[in-house]
Amino acid sequence: MPFDILFTEPWGDWGWKVGVYVALLGLAGGAYIAAFGADLLAWRKDNPRLGSIAKYGYLSGLLALIVGPPVLLSHLATPFRAALIPLTMTNFGSWMTIGAYMIGGAAVGTIVMFGWTAFGTERPYRDPELKGRPIAADGGDAATDGGREIADGGSPEAAAIDEPAGGLRVVAGKVGVLGLLDRLADVTRPSEPIRMALGGVFAIFAAGVLVYSAMAFGSGPEGRVALWNETFLLPVQILSGLGIGLGTAVGLTALLDGDTGRALQNYALATVGLMLATLLAVIATVTLLPSVEPAAEAGVANMLGEYALLFVGGAIVVGILVPVVLLLAAVFGERRGALSPTAARASYFIAAFILVPGQIMLAWVYLLAAEYTPLILPV
Amino acid sequence: MSTQDADGPARILPNWGSCIDCGACEVACQRTWDLPTDTQRIQVVRMNEGTDDEQNKPMQCYNCTDAPCVDVCPTDALFFRDDGTVRVSGDLCIGCHYCGVACPFGAPQYPDAEVPEAEEMDPLGMRGNGLMDKCTSCEPRQEEGLEPACASECPTDALVFGTPGELSERLAQDDAVKPFSDESARVVFGDQAEEVMPE
Numbered sequence: 262m263p264f265d266i267l268f269t270e271p272w273g274d275w276g277w278k279v280g281v282y283v284a285l286l287g288l289a290g291g292a293y294i295a296a297f298g299a300d301l302l303a304w305r306k307d308n309p310r311l312g313s314i315a316k317y318g319y320l321s322g323l324l325a326l327i328v329g330p331p332v333l334l335s336h337l338a339t340p341f342r343a344a345l346i347p348l349t350m351t352n353f354g355s356w357m358t359i360g361a362y363m364i365g366g367a368a369v370g371t372i373v374m375f376g377w378t379a380f381g382t383e384r385p386y387r388d389p390e391l392k393g394r395p396i397a398a399d400g401g402d403a404a405t406d407g408g409r410e411i412a413d414g415g416s417p418e419a420a421a422i423d424e425p426a427g428g429l430r431v432v433a434g435k436v437g438v439l440g441l442l443d444r445l446a447d448v449t450r451p452s453e454p455i456r457m458a459l460g461g462v463f464a465i466f467a468a469g470v471l472v473y474s475a476m477a478f479g480s481g482p483e484g485r486v487a488l489w490n491e492t493f494l495l496p497v498q499i500l501s502g503l504g505i506g507l508g509t510a511v512g513l514t515a516l517l518d519g520d521t522g523r524a525l526q527n528y529a530l531a532t533v534g535l536m537l538a539t540l541l542a543v544i545a546t547v548t549l550l551p552s553v554e555p556a557a558e559a560g561v562a563n564m565l566g567e568y569a570l571l572f573v574g575g576a577i578v579v580g581i582l583v584p585v586v587l588l589l590a591a592v593f594g595e596r597r598g599a600l601s602p603t604a605a606r607a608s609y610f611i612a613a614f615i616l617v618p619g620q621i622m623l624a625w626v627y628l629l630a631a632e633y634t635p636l637i638l639p640v
Numbered sequence: 641m642s643t644q645d646a647d648g649p650a651r652i653l654p655n656w657g658s659c660i661d662c663g664a665c666e667v668a669c670q671r672t673w674d675l676p677t678d679t680q681r682i683q684v685v686r687m688n689e690g691t692d693d694e695q696n697k698p699m700q701c702y703n704c705t706d707a708p709c710v711d712v713c714p715t716d717a718l719f720f721r722d723d724g725t726v727r728v729s730g731d732l733c734i735g736c737h738y739c740g741v742a743c744p745f746g747a748p749q750y751p752d753a754e755v756p757e758a759e760e761m762d763p764l765g766m767r768g769n770g771l772m773d774k775c776t777s778c779e780p781r782q783e784e785g786l787e788p789a790c791a792s793e794c795p796t797d798a799l800v801f802g803t804p805g806e807l808s809e810r811l812a813q814d815d816a817v818k819p820f821s822d823e824s825a826r827v828v829f830g831d832q833a834e835e836v837m838p839e
Contacts, residue, residue, distance in 0.1 A: 339770075
């Protein structure tokens, strides 16, 4: 009779850090694409509200990139060697190499697009009347974008702290780097058409990061881990990455800018749509994958059995359904006047806050439940 | 005994029917190369776990012709030598475990033992500190005209060593058991699979 050989399972090779990395890469790629979409619309429609969502989308992606890759590096045996990417990552047939370069391109894009939208006196979507003028100082008039015009002797740092909104600039001001960042952004920022063209190029890298976030799992030899079937895993990772990217942009905009207007509400509804689409992709995986690839049956059984609490309770209920309910409640509660702006802001932010651990739990489930397809020997 | 022939690299293959689960191969490998205790270049793995047919059999790197580990290694730390065998460069490996996830035979190991850097940089030296380690087919022994230690010390000749042509002859004998499924044989022998292991 044939013998099945059982090896150490994928979790034994990769563990929780790779799950966090994959989840945060999905967020990074999705957030950039969502942000660039908003940026593009804001530019075409001259809508500063959308510009604000773009700015916080870029910030979400930046935060994910600041945390995710170092978590992966800490998993490696030689993190410093791995960090020398141009010298070490040379096999372009490997998805890890492709992913490393995609992350590099997306990181550059996220940093510059965030810097150009968040800093500088000439930054886009700032009140046109204030463009080119130093930002706010004590006693100045409040500007429509939250800044105040600067008075004689007032420093940008002091002004930023005085801003009623724009929490990021406040933080930069408190750290004492706001003036430097503003000057740097103004000196390097290209014209808007060129900025958008560059943003489009960086969006290709961000899309690559999003795809890599799935292929990091699914890139092995065909059938080695049946649960990571690319046909089923790619939609889950792409949809969820876009969903949490958009969701965190909405949450941060509501929290830091205090803006819960129509544009933000529409983006919250788009987040709901993407997360529900993610749910459908996950349901398709557990219902259809075992019939398409029988070897995946054990992995799906693990998801619904041994790891049901993490999968159903954590990834689906906490990570998808609760944020969806919070976002819908915030949007329709505010539109119908049943929810105060403060309560709506809290709902948007809490939804965004729990989307991220939900995505991490989903990635963990895919790792924990995965089993190598047993090696069949003809003995 | 051959180290290499025109028809391909010499490999160690299991002859499952002869194995008596004694573990002598593991001991021979550990002792010959003075390996750390958690380094298992040949590993006795459990088959049909939890059933009446549960057995333990040795597995190691088969220096596959279509080596999945080489395909997925991001840093080209895994590479084919001119003779067709697969080696790992200690100075390029980053310990990402991609090869471990890709290898269908569970060959890559990642021992945590402290190993001197000079040893790790030696192409045939042992690896530790989380870097990838695997069977080297006892290349230094082959250069001395000796079989790999595991095959040499196996009391029942359950480990067969030879080039594809020699293995084909050995597997054609009545008592030999075909070591792989057709799919696995294609990974190990590539286009030679049907010559070495006729259906």
